[in-house]
Amino acid sequence: MPSLGADMDAGTITEWRVSPGAQVRKGDVVAVVETDKADIEVEVFEDGVLEEIVVPAGRKVPVGTVLARIRAPGEAAAPSEAPAPPAAPPVSEAVAPPPEVPPPAVPRPRPPGRVRASPAARRRAEELGVDLAAVAGTGPEGAVTVADVERAAGAAPPSRSERRQAELRRRIGLLMARSKREIPHYYLEDEIDLGPLAAWLARENERRPVTRRLLPAALLVRAVALATREVPEMNGVFEGGAFRPSASAHVGIAISLRTGGLIAPAIHDVQDRGLDEVMEALRDLVVRARRGTLRASEMSDPTITVSNLGETGAARVYGVIYPPQVALVGFGRIRERPWAEGGAVTARPAVSVTLSADHRVSDGHRGSLFLAAIARRLSRPEEL
Amino acid sequence: MTGQRLTYREALREAIREAMRADERVFLMGEDVGRYGGTYAVSLGLLEEFGPERIRDTPLSEATFVGAGIGAALGGMRPIVEVMTVNFSLLALDQIVNNAATLLHMSGGQLNVPLVIRMATGAGRQVAAQHSHSWEGWYAHVPGLRVVAPATIEDARGMLATALADPDPVIVFEHATLYGMEGELPAGAGPVDIDRAAVRRAGEDVTLVAYGGTLRTALGAAEILAGDGISAEVLDLRTLRPLDTAAILESVARTRRAVVVDEAWRTGSLSAEVSARIMEGAFYDLDAPVARVCGAEVPMPYSYHLEQAALPQPSVVARVARELVAGGG
Numbered sequence: 001m002p003s004l005g006a007d008m009d010a011g012t013i014t015e016w017r018v019s020p021g022a023q024v025r026k027g028d029v030v031a032v033v034e035t036d037k038a039d040i041e042v043e044v045f046e047d048g049v050l051e052e053i054v055v056p057a058g059r060k061v062p063v064g065t066v067l068a069r070i071r072a073p074g075e076a077a078a079p080s081e082a083p084a085p086p087a088a089p090p091v092s093e094a095v096a097p098p099p100e101v102p103p104p105a106v107p108r109p110r111p112p113g114r115v116r117a118s119p120a121a122r123r124r125a126e127e128l129g130v131d132l133a134a135v136a137g138t139g140p141e142g143a144v145t146v147a148d149v150e151r152a153a154g155a156a157p158p159s160r161s162e163r164r165q166a167e168l169r170r171r172i173g174l175l176m177a178r179s180k181r182e183i184p185h186y187y188l189e190d191e192i193d194l195g196p197l198a199a200w201l202a203r204e205n206e207r208r209p210v211t212r213r214l215l216p217a218a219l220l221v222r223a224v225a226l227a228t229r230e231v232p233e234m235n236g237v238f239e240g241g242a243f244r245p246s247a248s249a250h251v252g253i254a255i256s257l258r259t260g261g262l263i264a265p266a267i268h269d270v271q272d273r274g275l276d277e278v279m280e281a282l283r284d285l286v287v288r289a290r291r292g293t294l295r296a297s298e299m300s301d302p303t304i305t306v307s308n309l310g311e312t313g314a315a316r317v318y319g320v321i322y323p324p325q326v327a328l329v330g331f332g333r334i335r336e337r338p339w340a341e342g343g344a345v346t347a348r349p350a351v352s353v354t355l356s357a358d359h360r361v362s363d364g365h366r367g368s369l370f371l372a373a374i375a376r377r378l379s380r381p382e383e384l
Numbered sequence: 385m386t387g388q389r390l391t392y393r394e395a396l397r398e399a400i401r402e403a404m405r406a407d408e409r410v411f412l413m414g415e416d417v418g419r420y421g422g423t424y425a426v427s428l429g430l431l432e433e434f435g436p437e438r439i440r441d442t443p444l445s446e447a448t449f450v451g452a453g454i455g456a457a458l459g460g461m462r463p464i465v466e467v468m469t470v471n472f473s474l475l476a477l478d479q480i481v482n483n484a485a486t487l488l489h490m491s492g493g494q495l496n497v498p499l500v501i502r503m504a505t506g507a508g509r510q511v512a513a514q515h516s517h518s519w520e521g522w523y524a525h526v527p528g529l530r531v532v533a534p535a536t537i538e539d540a541r542g543m544l545a546t547a548l549a550d551p552d553p554v555i556v557f558e559h560a561t562l563y564g565m566e567g568e569l570p571a572g573a574g575p576v577d578i579d580r581a582a583v584r585r586a587g588e589d590v591t592l593v594a595y596g597g598t599l600r601t602a603l604g605a606a607e608i609l610a611g612d613g614i615s616a617e618v619l620d621l622r623t624l625r626p627l628d629t630a631a632i633l634e635s636v637a638r639t640r641r642a643v644v645v646d647e648a649w650r651t652g653s654l655s656a657e658v659s660a661r662i663m664e665g666a667f668y669d670l671d672a673p674v675a676r677v678c679g680a681e682v683p684m685p686y687s688y689h690l691e692q693a694a695l696p697q698p699s700v701v702a703r704v705a706r707e708l709v710a711g712g713g
Contacts, residue, residue, distance in 0.1 A: 009564040036393060036425050036564060118671040120640050140707060145671045146640065160588070 001055075001065045004033065004040050011035050012060040013067065022050045024070060031057075031067065048072045117144035128153040161259065168261040176320050183238075183321050184359040188367045192375045194334055194349045200381040216334060217308050218279040220351075222384045224306050224329050225249035225270035227373035233362040234355075234370050235304045237324040243361045248272075252302030252322060253282065255289045263289055264305050264322055265298035275384055309333055316352040326358035329374070387570045393563040395540035396426045396502075400464060403548055404434055407462060410548060413440035413449055414466030423468050424504055424563045446476035450501065454484050457499040462548050470505040470519045470557065484553040485528030496551040500544065504560040505533075506597045506647055507695060513683035516691075518647045520557045520596070521654035524625040530554045531625040532578045533596035537567035539622060542576030554578070557624075559597030581628035583635065587617035590641040590705045593632060593658055595621035598645040604698030605645075605705060612702075614709050624654060632658060633665045640671035641708040645696050650678035672708040677701045 001011050011033040018030045029041040030050070048070040055067045115132045117125070121144045125132050128149060135152040137144035179185075197219060205213045228235035228249045236245040249271045252264040267273075267281040288294055305328045307319045317330035332352040339348035353374060357367050377384060390398075403410045411434075412427060418441040421428030431439040442449035446467055453465035467473045473480070480501065487495045507516030524531045530550060534540045540558070547554035584599060585606050594602035599620050606616040619635050621627065636642045642662055646655035659674045680694040 036391065118640075119668045120671045123668045140672050140710070143672070 001033070001061050001063050001067055002042060003063045004035050008035050008063060010060055010062045013055055013057045014039060016053060016057055016068075018050050020050055020052055024048060024050050042067075044070060046070050046072060048075070115144065116142060117149075118146070120146045121149050124149045165259060165261065168257075172262060175323065179320050179323050182323060183326075185321060185356050186359050186364060186367065187318055188355045188357070188364060188371055189316065190353050190371045190375065191337070192351050192353055192378055193339060194351055194378065195339075197378055197381045198334075198349045212276065212279075214275060214279050215282070217310070218275055218282055219378065219381055219384050220308055220331050221251050221253070221267065221270060221282065221306050222275060222278055223374050223377035224304065225251055226377050226384070227370055228304060229271065230373045231362075231366055231370040233366060234327040234357060236326060236361075237303065238326050238358060238361060239324045243326060246303040248303070250301045250303045252305035252325070253285055254305060254307040254319075255286055258290055263294070263299070264302060264307075265289060265294045266302035268298075268301065304329070306331070316354055318354055319356045321356050321358060326361045327370075328356045330354040330356070387568045387573075389566060389568055390537065391563065392534075392537055392540045392558075392565045392567070393424060393426050395537045395569060396544070396558065397428065397430070399541050399544035400427065400430065401433070403462075403464070403545055404430075404438060406545075407548070409460065409462040410464065411438040411440065411456075411461065412464045412466060413442050413453065415442055415444055415449075415468050417441060417466050422466065424558075424560070426502075426558075426563070427466070446472050447479055450476035450479040451483070453499050453501070454479060454487075454497055457484075457497045457553075458487070458495055462498055462500075464500045464502060464544070464548070467501060467503040469515060469560070470503045471515050471517050473501075473503055473519065480523070480529070480553070480555070481526055485526050488552060489528065497553050498548070498551050499553045500547045500556060501553065502544075502556045502558060504563075505557045506559040506561060507679070507684050507691060508561045508597070510686060510688055510691060512686040516684035518597075518679065520555075520624055521646070521648050521652075521657075523555050523557075524627075524654055524657075526625075528552065529625060530578065530623070531557065532623050533557045533559070533621070535559070535562070535594075535596050535599035535620050535622070536584075537565070537569050538573055539576060541569055541573055543578055545575040546578045549575075550578070557596055561597055578623050579626075579628065581622055581631035582620045583617060583631075584620045585616070585618040587615040587639065589615045589639055589709050590643060591617045591619055591632075591635045591639045592643050592645060592701060592705065593619050593621065593655075594645040595624060595654075596647075598647050598696055601696050601698050601701060602645050605643075605701035608698060608702040609705055612706060614706060616705060621658075627658065627661065629661050629665060632661060633669075636662050636666045637669040640669055641705070642670075643675045643677060643701060643705045643708065645701055646676065646678045647696060648679055649681045650676060651681065653678060675704045675708055677704055 013031055014034045015032040018024060024030060024044050025047050026045055028044055030044050031042045033040050033042050051069045051071045053068045055061050055065060116137060117132050118139060124146045130149050130153045132144055135144045135148050138148055139145035201214060201216065232245045235249050236243055248269045250266040250268045251270045252266050254262060254264045256262050265285055267278060267285060270278060302325060304325055305322050307317055307328060308331045309317055311333060313333045316332040319328035319330045321328045334349055334351045336347050337350040338345050339350060353371060355367050355371055400412060416423055417427045418431040418436060418439045427439060450465055453463040456463045467476060484497050484499055487497050505520055506518050520531060520533060523529055530552065532543050532554060534543045543556060547556060585603060592602040592605060602618045606618050609616045617635055617639055619631065644655040644658045646653050648654060655676045655678055659676060662674050677696045677700055682694055685691050685694060
């Protein structure tokens with residue numbers, strides 16, 4: 001395959017104009033090659049007999065591939081054992097290793113007594129209280145590296161998952177510290193009778209296949225999203241000194257990771273999605289959160305967070321708001337409680353709901369209305 | 385819907401075609417872009433579709449047609465000017481640097497120059513010393529210009545629309561060895577940002593910073609390093625001015641080591657700028673000095689093996705990276 005242009009890597013034979021056995025003369029057009037630019041006629045530069053076509057029409061081959069063999073006049077017929085055309089153009093790696101080009105020599109004055117250590121190693125040594133002069137360096141040109149410092153300190157260098165874990169804890173710490181520093185939290189609490197909800201859920205789940213059963217969490221999330229319509233100052237972000245309410249409720253779901261740590265990715269537009277959809281989104285989110293395959297938009301978008309301790313959790317939770325959000329709703333474990341109503345005490349399934357909210361945006365009166373709205377929604381599960 | 389398999393050159397052509405269909409102010413001009421279909425066949429077939437008013441063959445005078453492009457941009461058009469290669473752009477340097485890049489400033493903010501200049505760059509095709517330059521680092525030096533280097537099919541397809549939407553001049557560098565590269569374009573691929581670098585391969589032990597033609601070199605090196613048990617992250621700069629410093633520092637802070645791969649000459653190069661930014665912004669995260677693999681500082685030789693020896697090779701990048709990591713944590 002001839003090179004028919006400096007940027008041509010490969011070409012396709014579209015047509016052979018001669019057949020094996022034909023006489024060819026220098027200058028004859030024997031084939032047509034299609035390149036990225038045009039169809040080009042290929043001439044031969046030798047007289048002889050076209051002995052064999054190696055690359056049939058229709059095949060794309062790299063520049064340099066043998067297309068056909070021509071036997072010169074007087075030359076004996078060659079045994080036909082054409083090597084297969086190469087699969088790929090020769091890559092530059094096949095070239096002998098290029099000669100080393102040393103970087104320009106920079107004089108490196110090394111005052112006596114000065115330890116050769118990487119900047120990162122110096123910082124780590126300071127954190128761990130390690131004397132760099134006593135550490136044997138294994139880095140480039142014998143420099144002390146972070147790993148050397150950690151070995152010297154007796155601290156095994158943290159494994160990949162330990163590092164990730166430490167990083168996650170550090171981020172949670174930074175975020176929560178910022179929240180407590182910047183957001184004047186106030187807290188409200190209430191108990192909600194979940195009798196109607198539990199009964200409805202039992203009936204509903206009985207008629208559903210196992211895979212489509214609903215968990216109380218889906219109803220709690222839905223109730224919170226719908227309640228934000230009544231008290232919009234719980235749903236949005238506080239940025240640049242002002243509160244921006246959100247038309248949609250993107251509910252962040254606090255999910256604990258098996259290896260420790262916590263993240264709160266969002267289910268988008270919960271106000272517009274049915275219970276089944278919310279349930280499905282919850283399942284999907286938990287699975288993906290634990291597998292580590294969340295999408296960036298899910299991590300940055302929540303406009304309010306729900307922290308649900310679930311079946312094995314404590315009775316109640318006082319959450320820390322995720323900045324720049326302005327509210328977090330916490331649900332404790334659903335459990336049977338003595339419930340007084342109309343002068344009688346009965347045992348009822350109940351849940352404690354807490355609200356952590358931002359005093360820059362709302363106050364206890366609006367917060368109370370919000371909790372009441374959640375309670376009212378949960379008392380009518382069939383409308384969720 | 386599934387993706388579409390096409391070449392880098394076809395992706396660029398599709399981007400031009402779409403831009404011209406979408407906005408009648410967009411037109412293409414340059415040497416041989418019309419009847420011949422472009423030196424690199426990027427504009428093949430566009431003359432037939434859009435006619436000679438909008439696909440304009442120009443005389444062989446870079447200063448003239450780049451100047452005309454600036455004038456058209458000032459007059460409300462959205463020109464795409466193809467300068468055949470960066471080598472010939474030197475003849476239009478005054479127009480680009482002294483007019484396109486400065487008019488907004490000189491006019492007190494009255495005159496934007498919404499011009500896109502496309503040009504091929506780089507070596508590797510045995511076209512010798514005068515036709516193998518990589519001057520994109522020079523252009524990235526100039527305030528008033530935005531400089532981008534699509535290294536993937538998706539970027540070749542998506543950067544043009546964003547560049548045309550920019551109110552100021554954007555220079556697009558297409559590495560000449562990439563035109564024949566084939567790849568998958570995801571269904572629905574559209575405009576992409578021209579602000580951010582992209583991690584093309586995630587890794588933990590060393591960051592390989594590359595762009596344009598050297599992205600393949602870095603990815604090849606990462607593959608070699610993976611065989612040695614070294615996990616290399618490959619960062620594609622994508623936009624050379626303004627540099628996405630945050631992305632560079634973020635990656636280096638994790639890996640603690642960096643190799644900058646640049647086909648241009650080392651002295652005063654873009655690789656020097658990237659290295660300096662790492663030193664300024666990530667000094668205390670570094671576990672080894674920043675290393676560079678650049679083009680040899682010689683006029684480009686014609687012969688194949690000498691040319692390859694003068695260019696960054698995956699094996700060399702891998703060796704340099706290995707030395708940074710060797711013995712480290």
